[in-house]
Amino acid sequence: MTGPSASAGPLARLSLNTATTKAWTLQEALDGAARGGLGAVGLWRDRVHEVGVDKAARLVEAAGLRVSSLCRGGFLTAADDAGIAAALADNRAAIVEAATLGTRELVLVVGGLPASSAPGGPALPYPAAGAAAPDPDPTRDVVAARARVADRIADLVPYAAEHDVRLVLEPLHPVLAADRAVISTLGQALDLAAPFPAQPVGVVVDTSHVWWDPDLERQIARAGAEGRLAAFQVSDWTLPLAADALLSRGHVGDGHIDFATITRWVAATGYAGDIEVEIFHQGIWDTPGDQTVATLAERYLRHVLPHLG
Amino acid sequence: MTGPSASAGPLARLSLNTATTKAWTLQEALDGAARGGLGAVGLWRDRVHEVGVDKAARLVEAAGLRVSSLCRGGFLTAADDAGIAAALADNRAAIVEAATLGTRELVLVVGGLPASSAPGGPALPYPAAGAAAPDPDPTRDVVAARARVADRIADLVPYAAEHDVRLVLEPLHPVLAADRAVISTLGQALDLAAPFPAQPVGVVVDTSHVWWDPDLERQIARAGAEGRLAAFQVSDWTLPLAADALLSRGHVGDGHIDFATITRWVAATGYAGDIEVEIFHQGIWDTPGDQTVATLAERYLRHVLPHLG
Numbered sequence: 001m002t003g004p005s006a007s008a009g010p011l012a013r014l015s016l017n018t019a020t021t022k023a024w025t026l027q028e029a030l031d032g033a034a035r036g037g038l039g040a041v042g043l044w045r046d047r048v049h050e051v052g053v054d055k056a057a058r059l060v061e062a063a064g065l066r067v068s069s070l071c072r073g074g075f076l077t078a079a080d081d082a083g084i085a086a087a088l089a090d091n092r093a094a095i096v097e098a099a100t101l102g103t104r105e106l107v108l109v110v111g112g113l114p115a116s117s118a119p120g121g122p123a124l125p126y127p128a129a130g131a132a133a134p135d136p137d138p139t140r141d142v143v144a145a146r147a148r149v150a151d152r153i154a155d156l157v158p159y160a161a162e163h164d165v166r167l168v169l170e171p172l173h174p175v176l177a178a179d180r181a182v183i184s185t186l187g188q189a190l191d192l193a194a195p196f197p198a199q200p201v202g203v204v205v206d207t208s209h210v211w212w213d214p215d216l217e218r219q220i221a222r223a224g225a226e227g228r229l230a231a232f233q234v235s236d237w238t239l240p241l242a243a244d245a246l247l248s249r250g251h252v253g254d255g256h257i258d259f260a261t262i263t264r265w266v267a268a269t270g271y272a273g274d275i276e277v278e279i280f281h282q283g284i285w286d287t288p289g290d291q292t293v294a295t296l297a298e299r300y301l302r303h304v305l306p307h308l309g
Numbered sequence: 310m311t312g313p314s315a316s317a318g319p320l321a322r323l324s325l326n327t328a329t330t331k332a333w334t335l336q337e338a339l340d341g342a343a344r345g346g347l348g349a350v351g352l353w354r355d356r357v358h359e360v361g362v363d364k365a366a367r368l369v370e371a372a373g374l375r376v377s378s379l380c381r382g383g384f385l386t387a388a389d390d391a392g393i394a395a396a397l398a399d400n401r402a403a404i405v406e407a408a409t410l411g412t413r414e415l416v417l418v419v420g421g422l423p424a425s426s427a428p429g430g431p432a433l434p435y436p437a438a439g440a441a442a443p444d445p446d447p448t449r450d451v452v453a454a455r456a457r458v459a460d461r462i463a464d465l466v467p468y469a470a471e472h473d474v475r476l477v478l479e480p481l482h483p484v485l486a487a488d489r490a491v492i493s494t495l496g497q498a499l500d501l502a503a504p505f506p507a508q509p510v511g512v513v514v515d516t517s518h519v520w521w522d523p524d525l526e527r528q529i530a531r532a533g534a535e536g537r538l539a540a541f542q543v544s545d546w547t548l549p550l551a552a553d554a555l556l557s558r559g560h561v562g563d564g565h566i567d568f569a570t571i572t573r574w575v576a577a578t579g580y581a582g583d584i585e586v587e588i589f590h591q592g593i594w595d596t597p598g599d600q601t602v603a604t605l606a607e608r609y610l611r612h613v614l615p616h617l618g
Contacts, residue, residue, distance in 0.1 A: 178548060184521050
């Protein structure tokens with residue numbers, strides 16, 4: 001699905017995730033990415049839904065861009081029947097959307113503890129006072145929440161395979177473990193993927209989520225060897241933290257991550273896919289989109305491309 | 310070193326870390342812990358230095374309390390000769406202080422990336438523009454920083470062994486990996502400890518730092534099997550995050566951690582040491598110390614003691 005954009009140039013593998021240029025509509029993001037010489041876009045479903053998925057697919061094709069991934073499915077940790085049914089229905093819809101948009105990669109953020117779906121959510125109840133050795137509180141039982149994620153992946157795999165879409169498990173930084181994702185390491189994501197073929201279940205490496213992991217080199221190599229490395233997202237880890245930890249990212253080069261090393265690890269697997277820039281950051285959202293695209297292109301050329309081999 | 314306090318009561322294994330009652334002097338903390346019926350205190354070196362280590366040891370003994378640990382040594386990631394020498398000198402002093410205070414457990418916070426010792430520290434320089442495939446920037450090279458930690462531990466082990474003090478490696482939450490500790494998981498701490506006997510090198514399990522780890526049960530069991538489980542610290546993971554992530558903790562029961570499960574994992578190793586409460590939290594620091602001690606005792610009785618077996 002390559003087209004008239006500058007996708008044969010040095011930015012051919014660079015992808016603009018629409019979350020990075022939050023103020024742009026889908027059409028604006030497509031135009032901005034093509035104007036910047038990028039080869040692809042990563043799409044969030046809200047942007048797609050604004051125009052409808054069929055029209056979105058046509059707009060992407062007209063812009064001559066690939067869709068590197070669709071963000072996001074997931075939120076699979078509900079423990080009640082209604083919550084489970086709703087999660088499965090939403091993820092099946094996302095699978096169809098991904099297929100329609102021409103991407104195999106549906107990124108899944110798997111969800112946090114069941115009673116705490118958002119920071120600052122309701123206070124958790126205490127176990128009853130005086131009860132000796134009570135069972136673990138289900139709202140705090142991260143082991144059980146992970147088991148439910150495994151069950152939901154098993155539920156979704158046949159539907160994903162049927163649509164030739166890959167469920168791409170995303171380990172999120174442990175700072176988000178309580179409220180957004182009980183998958184915190186790449187190794188854990190690969191363990192969850194292990195029961196299934198690589199065609200319908202993969203993993204994504206997002207530098208800002210996994211840079212700190214002492215096992216990262218080995219697990220990236222494992223992801224490559226198992227054929228599961230579905231996406232590579234780059235953004236930096238910046239300090240001080242934003243009030244919402246999810247927004248504590250910056251442009252590549254603005255923080256503490258060693259992109260030379262991590263990029264080499266990814267390249268060593270033979271990864272030939274796109275490199276997607278997904279940054280949640282208020283300051284970047286307040287910046288004109290073309291300037292953001294120019295900055296992420298410049299950072300990519302300096303800090304990532306030289307290490308892709 | 311048991312004494313006249315209520316250390317035979319239900320709170321015999323509960324320890325007040327002086328960082329929890331930050332406004333108290335050493336003497337006030339000792340009096341407060343004894344008054345509350347606790348069996349031990351965890352001491353920070355600043356509180357010890359205020360009166361001098363010999364006097365501090367006498368005050369602790371007079372209060373009839375154990376010292377469950379001394380906090381903290383560490384900050385071992387410097388790359389320059391002067392920084393390395395300063396770190397070794399400071400840690401040797403801490404080893405002597407621990408021995409003098411009658412505790413074997415010297416907790417080490419190993420330090421973050423070398424150029425970023427504090428949140429909001431100086432901006433890191435960019436690699437030179439235009440240079441193809443430059444080497445990793447040393448200020449961002451977390452792999453090299455971890456190797457220096459291993460080297461410094463090797464430097465310190467003989468001195469620790471000679472003083473019958475244990476270097477207790479503390480994995481810190483990955484949110485603190487850039488600025489405070491490049492040890493982020495219990496498994497990594499045990500891997501770093503592995504070349505050395507268990508007598509001079511152990512690990513600490515601090516719930517607020519490791520609760521999210523999908524490998525936690527296995528690594529706690531491993532720490533027990535290897536004889537390295539030197540300390541168990543409890544505090545909760547609360548949301549929303551504080552501006553300084555180090556302060557995003559709360560009393561046991563106020564957050565998202567499943568203390569029933571983690572306490573059972575620790576108890577299953579045969580751990581017979583103290584359970585130390587170390588909470589950095591502005592609201593708790595603003596609370597009268599006796600009230601804080603009463604709260605942590607009540608939470609210990611409800612959420613931890615029933616699972617100690």
